Amino acid sequence: MGKYQLGEFEEIVLLTVGVLYGEAYGVSIKLSIEEKLNRKVSVGALQSALKRLEEKGYLTSKEGESTSERGGRPKLYFTLTPAGKDAIEYAREVRNQLYNQIPKVALDLKLVTA
Amino acid sequence: MSHSSAQPPKLVLRFFKWFCDPGIHRYLEGDLLELFEANSQQKGVKKAQWVFVWEVIRLFRPGIIKNFEGTQKLNYYGMFKNYFKVSMRNILRNKTFSALNVTGLGVGIASCLLIMIYVHNELSYDTYNAKYDRTFRILHNFGSDVEIPADGLLPASELQVWGNAPIAQALKDYFPEVEHVFRFTTSNSFLLEYNGRRFQEEGIAFGDSTFYQIFDWKWIAGNPAVALTRPNTIIISQSVAEKYFGDENPIGKVMLADSQEDYEVTGVYEIPPNSHFDFNALVSMKTFIGYRPIIFESWGYVDFYTYFTVGDNVDIKTMEARIPDFLSNTDNDQEAYTIGFEPLADAYLYSEARRQPGPTGNEDNIYIFISVAAFVLLIACINFMNLSTARSMERAKEVAIRKTIGSGRGSLIFQFLVESQVLTFLSAVIGVLLFWISHPQLEILVDKRLPLDWLLTAGNLAIGMSLVLLLGLVAGVYPAFVLSKFKAVKVLKGAFKNSKDGIWLRRSLVIVQYALSIVLIVGTAVVFDQLQYLRQFDKGFDNEQMLVIDYGWDGKVQRKLEAVKAELGQHSAVESIAASRATPGDFFPNGGTAVKDKNGEWIWTSPGVYEIDEDFIPTYGMEMVTGRHYSSDHPGDSAYSMILNEAAAREFGYTNPLDIIGKDFMQWGREGKVIGVVKDFNYVSLHQGVEPLALRYSTRWSTTKLSLRLKSDNYTQTLTELENIWMTLAPHRPFIAQFSNDNFNRQYETDARFGNVFSIFSGLAIFVACLGLFGLTIYSTTQRQKEIGVRKVLGASMQSLVTMLSKDFIKLFLIAMVFALPVAWYFMNTWLEGFAYRIDMSWQVFAIAAVGTLVISLLTMSFKTVSAALANPVESLRDE
Known part of the structure; x- marks a missing residue:
């Protein structure tokens, strides 16, 4: 586990950046998460997560062209790095492994009682 | 896209720019603006702005906040934390001294709050009226041997508030400036009855229907505009309404007055406690006119108080100038009759006119109370200064080490100021608690309702906070300078054992404390002497065992x-x-x-x-x-x-x-x-x-x-x-019967109340001074512990030791007396001038006060000196 440390929110952000491939910047990531996961995301929380992910080397950022729309402010686009890709895959693998180890009985039992 | 007119709050943007890491600021601001734009289109500008503010607040987190340049700020924070820690440790280590300081300052703050709320209440009289600034009343002079000056204006002290009925209408007819006029009569007692409930009700007057145009009484039921327009109508105060009607609606009910007249209740009101007159009920003036129509045309029949309002920007002086002309235009038939005007603002505290409609306040008493409050605080501050500087030796090592490590004098001063602030804030908390507990007692003592709400406004809380800060500064600034002055080398070499520094200041401060205490004790003694004198004065008639039945x-x-x-x-x-x-x-x-x-x-x-x-x-x-x-x-x-x-x-x-x-x-x-x-x-x-x-x-x-x-x-x-x-x-x-003596002495209730309030706060001031004295005694005896031990071994008796330990303070006491006695004499003489019959201040009063102060301080010191003198010398002399 020690190799790729990812918080739950960080994982979602990382995945979303992947999904939005090439179009991932603050607002689009925020809206996308809000829409798909039906949860509120504050600019502050998102920004902290992005910053941490960049420090861990899972993301890189690049300044986009400025438009008149955002008060002349440029967008900062994020893309996955190879390490970021590995981290997502690792996280997914761990989850699948864990899921597969659940005894069938536990899942069945749930059905019975339900 | 067209540029929308909606703008996010500029101030918030600037705040964001201020704290945001400049590396990412541009992008984040872009994101915020984009979201704001979208939100203002979807949810409206108002909502979008709130969301914007909320987002910015949540951006205020580590990782986004910029690193403030340099290391200064961070260091300040660290030092601050350290100062607090050291302060708390110090306060906890010296429990006795901290307790003495905190109690003293706490009592001082509580006294100040109590006196402030009392004084504020005195000053707030009648201010509840919206037309306060342009309400006046008529003062009258009915033929006396006073020479009326050419301009017809007599000083208020020659006039009386109580006057005749016809002046009201005449005033309104003559002066176009006058808007409304309202008269009421002296209060009488009526036997009121409703549904089998029958009580003798004091404080019932007749009043004009115009009262609501001048006075803003709290109106509870009925319509004030028509309440007193008809004969045989009565408006009653809330307490009377509750007494007779309970939960019933009193409006329209009929009360039987003096077993013969029916009065219809047309209103329920409440006059605020800070009004200079009050009625339990008001019967319409029309009723009175019906009883005795002639007196409403008589200029010589005196039974009315007349109040009036004038229009905005009317100069009362120009109206006063026209008084002689006005009077000559009336059908006044009284010899040497003249009037004056007095603003409502003067009615309670500053009126010198005779025959007032209700109890009046006393300006001097307010000053006296404020001074006593200031004395208590001053004495508490002196305690703080004395105890801190006296014990400076204990902090000398700490100061020396801090200096060696590189602390500047400025930061040391700051440290000690933080310490005094912590202490004063602690005291403030205790003071507020004490205030809370004793506020109802004060209300009983002065027999007045003192509403707390004005104290609890944001503005006053802010002022209170800054005053506490100021208090901490005043109490702490001198000790801070003394303590930060020590030479590090001297202290650490161990050559620095005893500080003669500031001992003179300390002594002078003790003298000030003694002097204030003596003044207060003399004051208390004189006040009580005078009150006793009034009660026992030969009045020229005998009302002992005199029962008065009131029908x-x-x-x-x-x-x-x-x-x-x-x-x-x-x-x-x-x-x-x-x-x-x-x-x-x-x-x-x-x-x-x-x-x-x-x-x-x-x-x-x-x-x-x-x-x-x-x-x-x-x-x-x-x-x-x-x-x-x-x-x-x-x-x-x-x-x-x-x-x-x-x-x-x-x-x-x-x-x-x-x-x-x-x-x-x-x-x-x-x-x-x-x-x-x-x-x-x-x-x-x-x-x-x-x-x-x-x-x-x-x-x-x-x-x-x-x-x-x-x-x-x-x-x-x-x-x-x-x-x-x-x-x-x-x-x-x-x-209904009472002893005449009780009734007569009721006139001195205000004086008696003043005496009680004065003596209680003087007592508190002296108590606080004793705390300080006690602290100093503890300190000086601890310092001389070895000396006491040696003396004891050599055969000194307990008495001689106690005398030795108290001698210093007795000297200071004598000096204080020289200053205090003339001051006390002067102040109390001024106070006594308010009485036509007064005691001569005898030397006994001063002697009692002086001996009293001395005995109190010796007793206070004896708590420590006796135990020090009794202590086994082995304990103090053993040195391992």
Whole structure:
């Protein structure tokens, strides 16, 4: 586990950046998460997560062209790095492994009682 | 896209720019603006702005906040934390000294708060009225020997508030500036009855229907605009409403007054506690006009208080200038009658006019209270300074180490200031708690409601906080300078054992404390001496064991007054019995009275009027200077005779009372001869000298009270028996009786209250001073522990040790006395000037105060000195 440390929110952000491939910047990531996961995301929380992910080397950022729309402010686009890709895959693998180890009985039992 | 007009809050943007890491600021701001744009289109600009603010607030987190340049700020924070930690450790380590300081300052702060709320209440009188600034009242002068100046304006002290009825309408007709006029009469007591509930109700006046146009009383039920427009209507205060009607709606209900008149309740009101007059109920003036229409045209009949409002920007001075013209345009028939105007703002605290409609405040008392509050705080601050500097040795090492490590003097000063701030804030918390606990007690003590709400406004809280900061600064700044001054090298070498520094200042501060304490003790002693003197003063009449039965203007009792008197007089405990309109201490009217002078000219004056029957003067043991008192042997007395007091005789120009006997008089439609002069007696409080008084022979219809001189071994039983007799004579009226003494002394209630408040706060101030003294004693005895041990081993007795330890303070005490006694004498002399009859301040008072202070301080010190002197010398001399 020690190799790729990812918080739950960080994982979602990382995945979303992947999904939005090439179009991932603050607002689009925020809206996308809000829409798909039906949860509120504050600019502050998102920004902290992005910053941490960049420090861990899972993301890189690049300044986009400025438009008149955002008060002349440029967008900062994020893309996955190879390490970021590995981290997502690792996280997914761990989850699948864990899921597969659940005894069938536990899942069945749930059905019975339900 | 078109540029939308919606803008996010500029200030918030700037705030964001200020704290945001400049590396990412541009992008984040872009994101925020984009979201704002989208939100304002979807949810509206208002909502979008709130979301924007909320987002920015949540961006205020590590990772986004920029690193503030340099290391200064971070260091400040660290040092701050350290200062707090060291302060707390110090406070906890020296529990005794911290407790002394915190208690002293806490008591000081609580006293200040209590006095502040009291003073604020005094200053807030009548300010609840929206037209406060343009409300005035009429002051009157009814013919007296005062020379009226050419401009017709007399000083307020020569005028009285109580006046006649017709002036109100005349004023409104003549002055276009006057908007509204409102009159009310003196309060009377009525027997009110509703649905079997029957009580004698004090404080009921007649009033004009215009009250609501001038005074903003709290209105609870009914319509104020029409409440008093009809005859036989009454508006009642909330407490009266609750008493008679409980949960019922009183509006439209009919109350029976004095068993004969029906009054319809048309309103329920509440006059705020900070009003300079108050009624339990107000009956419409139309009712009164119906009873006695003539007095509403009489310029000489005095029973009304008149208030009026003027338009905006009216200069009252120009109105005053027109008073002579105004009066000459009325049908006024009174000689030497003139008026003045007084602003409502002066009515409670600053009015010098006589015959006020309610109790008035005293400006001097306010200053005295404020000074006492300041004294308590000052004494507490001195405690703090003395204890901190005295114990500076204990901190010397800490200071030296800090300096060695590189602390500058400035930061050391700052550290000690933080420490005093922590302590004062702790004290403030305790002070507020003490205030909270004692506030209801203060209300009982001053017999006033002191609402807390004004204290709890944001502005006042902010002021309070800054005052606490200031207090911490004042108390801490000197110790901070002293403590930060130590030379590190000296201290660490160990050559620095004892500080003579500041010992003179410390001594001077102790002298100040002593002096303040002595002033306060002298003050307390003088106040109580004076109050005692007032109570025991020979008033010129005897009202001991005098029972006064009050039957109001009850016609049923008046009708058979002679029978009632005879029946009650037969009881074995009743020595004598008299009927009158007023008894000493009660309210009484003034009346236009004329007596012919030596040349046969009529002299008009307006003395007080007592209406008395033939038994009044003997029953009260009053002395006739000359002539005789009323007697049933002279049937003509009831129509043709008059008795005056010495002051009245003098006012009519007769220095020798003998000469006025047999002179002609006129008063209230009665003419005849003066038959006697009674020796001056103090029928009002001893704040004033004896004023002229006419003792008019009463008819049964002008009496309201019976005075019974009792002689009994068992007053409870006598009272029950008298009540039983009363109930057979007048079953419809409750037996309302009180001892005349109690009634008379009620005039001194304000003085007594002042005395109580003053002595309690003086006591607190002295208590705080004792705390400080105790602290210093602890310190000095600890310092001399070894010396005491050595002396003891060499054979010193306990007494000599205690004397040695107390000697220093006694010297300071003597110096303090030299300063304090003249100051105390001066202040108390000023205070005594408010009394027409006052004590001479004897040297005994000062001696008692001085000895008292000395004894208190020796006792305080003895808690420590005795135990120090008793301690086993082995303990202090052993050195391992």
